Amino acid sequence: MATNDAMIVAGVRTAMGAFMGGLASVPAPQLAAACVKGLVARTRVPADQINELFMGNCIAAGLGMNPARQAAIFGGLPPSVGATTLNKACASGMKAVMLADQAVRLGDAELVIAGGMENMSRPPYLLLKGREGYRMGNSEVYDALIYDGLTDAFHNKHMGVFADRCAQKYGFTKQQQDDFGVRSHTRARQAIESGVSADEIVPVEITVRGKTTSFATDEGPLKFDEAKMRTLKPAFGPEGTVTAGNASSINDGAAALLVASNAACQRLGLKPQARIVGGAVYSREPEWFTLAPIGAMQKLMEKIGWNVKDVDLFEVNEAFATVALAVEKELGLPPEKVNIYGGAVALGHPVGCSGARILVTLLNGLKRTGGRRGVGTLCVGGGEGIAMAVELVS
Incomplete structure (x- = not known):
């Protein structure tokens, strides 16, 4: 390890709430705050030693000023x-x-909390012309969830339209995508039932029928009905193959990781789990965002000098089954090493959260399987892909 390496001390996440499910009433900053509290408690890091918090969020309408600052203060920092x-x-x-x-690498900070948050059950509806006035006639109400989170800004089409194009390019059938969905749900359910996923999760207090309870179990996989999923119709056109069952679901959740310098770990007695080996972003035509993770992973591997055989586990965000299938096909990833605890088709894809969530799950998987090297990647609306590599430390 180099003296300026950035280390991951620990990572946590909330359980993933279904759309309008158990977490629907909890604003995204409060979900992130639960992760901040949980992370500080697990690592026993003095809160006043943390230098900064970075928090990703995609659909910010109605959340109030600087949601990350809310997460920090509500999280006890x-x-x-x-x-x-x-x-x-x-x-x-x-x-x-x-x-x-x-x-951390530049020496600007020694201890940083970083992650993502999203509550897709709570975005408001928008009156885009309300400021200037309507004068007369009908107008349109926009759903911030769809407008800000799920629509390509360059073609004004739902992201699923381009997932269908990806499936068509590779000849992925609906059955192949459904089979992938079953794989994701099966693995996620097994992770829940065996207690594996519980290691990642910090509880969120919610109120149900006037009583306070803890929300700590992913909702989606436990409601899965394979027979029903296989009968779902194409969601984005009669000739398509992408359905609500083989695409990621709409969900609520947050995740956070504590990133530290070696010096801070030694000074505070923190035991890092892994070092961040590197990261890469790859950008291309917006309509082919589905294939951008391939470029991001290739760019990352070249940058850090790894190849596929050097990697023990992969986390490929399952925005759509066809995205993960394309990544596996193009890069030759062994399916048994990809998303071993299920992915977004089963757990859901709270957009701003998922990039941090897959890192938390990746670390859990490496630790439990005895692996050492892991890579996580996501497709990104607008035509980008992102990838990060981590390596466990003894």
Whole structure:
């Protein structure tokens, strides 16, 4: 390890709430605050030693000023800890960790909390012409969830339209995509039932029928009905193959990681889990965002000198089954090494959270399987892909 390496001390996440499910009433900054509290408790890091917090968030309408700052204060960090909210669509959470990595490597910070947050059950509806006035006639109400989170800004089409194009390019059938969805759900359910996923999760207090309870179990995989999923119709056109069952679900959740310098770890007695080996972003035509993770992973591997055989586990965000299938096909990834605890088709894809969530899950998987090297990647709305590599330390 180099003296300026950035280390991941620990990572946590909330359980993933279903759309309008158990976490629907909890604003995204409060979900992130639960992760901040949990992270500080697990690592026993003095809160006043943390230099900054970076938190990704995609759909910020109605959240109030600087959601990351809210997460920091509500999470128990002192007012002296600065906070920055960033939006890089699906990459928001992972980009936050990249910024933490850079801050530590450059010596600008020694201890940074980084992650992502999203509550897709809560975005408001928008009156885009309300400021100037309507004068007369009908107008349109926009759903911020769809407008800011799920629509390509360059073609004004739902992201799923381009997922269908990806499936068509590779000849992926609906059955192949459904089979992938079953794989994701099966692995996620097994992780829940065996207690594996519980290691990642910090509880969120919610109120149900006037009583306070803890929300600590991913909702989606436990409701899965394979027979029903296989009967779902194409969601983005009659000739398509992408359905609500083989695409990621709409969900609520947050995740956070503590990134530290070697010096801070030694000074405070922190035991790092892994070092951040590197990260990469790859950009191309917006309509082919589905294939951008391939370029991001190739760019990353070249940068750090790894190849596929050097990597023990992969986390490929399952925005759509066809994205993960394309990444596996193009890069020759062994399916048994990809998303071993299920992915976004089963757990869901809270957009601003997922980039951090897959890193938390990746670390858990490496630790449990005895692996050492891991890579996580996501497709990103707007035509980008992002990837990060980590390596466990003894």
